[in-house]
Amino acid sequence: MAQTSKINENTWRIEDGGVRCFLLEGREKALLIDSGMTMPNARTVAEELTTLPLELLNTHADPDHISGNAAFDRCYMHPDEAAAYRKSGMTNTVVPVREGDVIDLGDRPLRIIHIPGHTPGSIAILDEKNRVLISGDSVQGGGIFMFGEGRSMAQFVGSMTHLLEYADRFDTVYPSHGPFPVDKELVEKLREAAEEILAGKATGEYTDLFGNKVWQYKFPFAGFFCEPPKE
Ligand SMILES: [Zn+2]
Numbered sequence: 001m002a003q004t005s006k007i008n009e010n011t012w013r014i015e016d017g018g019v020r021c022f023l024l025e026g027r028e029k030a031l032l033i034d035s036g037m038t039m040p041n042a043r044t045v046a047e048e049l050t051t052l053p054l055e056l057l058n059t060h061a062d063p064d065h066i067s068g069n070a071a072f073d074r075c076y077m078h079p080d081e082a083a084a085y086r087k088s089g090m091t092n093t094v095v096p097v098r099e100g101d102v103i104d105l106g107d108r109p110l111r112i113i114h115i116p117g118h119t120p121g122s123i124a125i126l127d128e129k130n131r132v133l134i135s136g137d138s139v140q141g142g143g144i145f146m147f148g149e150g151r152s153m154a155q156f157v158g159s160m161t162h163l164l165e166y167a168d169r170f171d172t173v174y175p176s177h178g179p180f181p182v183d184k185e186l187v188e189k190l191r192e193a194a195e196e197i198l199a200g201k202a203t204g205e206y207t208d209l210f211g212n213k214v215w216q217y218k219f220p221f222a223g224f225f226c227e228p229p230k231e
Pocket residue numbers: 019062064065137176177
């Protein structure tokens with residue numbers, strides 16, 4: 001069962017087990033950001049919170065973010081997620097959103113920031129009026145999945161650097177997993193940690209993650225699950 005709670009007068013968080021979705025209202029419409037892992041009824045859950053016309057955006061296409069997509073005719077998503085999304089079997093229309101695009105909910109512009117690394121088409125959403133960054137899986141205090149097809153630590157570093165260019169436009173970060181909210185200082189910490197990993201200076205260890213043998217790097221503020229190093 002999803003747990004919903006109000007963050008402020010026009011923003012809600014929807015907790016679906018280990019993953020978090022958000023509902024944002026503007027003057028004219030509402031936007032559901034991600035549709036959870038075990039929430040085929042995500043649309044109904046959102047419509048219990050808002051009476052405005054409802055649209056859907058996905059931060060990326062990993063399976064824990066799209067479980068309720070089928071109830072929507074269309075979803076906003078970065079085009080670099082399309083291949084992974086189609087593999088999931090979803091058939092609805094993808095409305096591409098790219099770096100610099102703005103979705104205006106009515107006096108609530110949301111700016112799209114492309115942050116590849118965790119996945120090729122991961123995006124963050126800058127809620128400019130509320131000075132909030134909605135970060136998907138890329139900026140979070142939990143374990144960031146960086147193993148498997150399409151993940152890139154080098155791109156992740158670039159994306160954290162890119163987010164820092166917006167640092168004077170948000171005060172807090174709403175992530176999809178782990179503690180909520182997180183400090184914006186986490187962006188810089190993750191950038192440094194990812195650089196350490198890339199440079200071979202971080203220490204990791206094997207761990208089992210849902211049956212995958214992966215290489216885990218632990219930092220005091222977050223972790224990364226990566227491909228094991230080549231022997
Ligand atoms: Zn996720």
